[in-house]
Amino acid sequence: MNYKLIFQLSLFGLAMAIATVFWIPSNIEPIYWLIIFIICAYFIALKSSGKYFMSGFWVGITNCIWVTAFHIIFAHDYMANHPLETEMLAKMPFPDSPRLMMLLTGPVAGIVSGFVLGLFAFIGSRILQKK
Numbered sequence: 001m002n003y004k005l006i007f008q009l010s011l012f013g014l015a016m017a018i019a020t021v022f023w024i025p026s027n028i029e030p031i032y033w034l035i036i037f038i039i040c041a042y043f044i045a046l047k048s049s050g051k052y053f054m055s056g057f058w059v060g061i062t063n064c065i066w067v068t069a070f071h072i073i074f075a076h077d078y079m080a081n082h083p084l085e086t087e088m089l090a091k092m093p094f095p096d097s098p099r100l101m102m103l104l105t106g107p108v109a110g111i112v113s114g115f116v117l118g119l120f121a122f123i124g125s126r127i128l129q130k131k
Helices: 003-022 029-047 052-073 075-081 083-090 098-130
Strands: none
Touching: 003 029, 003 052, 003 075, 029 052, 029 098, 052 075, 052 098, 075 083, 075 098, 083 098
């Protein structure tokens, strides 16, 4: 696996971590992630010499670390800018500890996004190999 590429592509996750705390509302966030996943899958398929799925998976996990860390560090700002998520966090098992809930749910989202990005990268590798 190309660890340098994985780190470089995870910087999209760092940018999204900052942007989702302060600027990007949750209703359009998936559009940004889809664009990022397509770009990452393309570069993984282009620059990796194999293990496309695992490379995509690890980019997703690394993105999760960035996003979860920033959401926890800036929890007050995140919750102020995301009232629906704040309401949802209040209904979860630890309503008095939103940071703990972010810490528990972040890795789940990271694993799911890692699988999706891994599939995108694998499919992208097959498309680029045909050309």
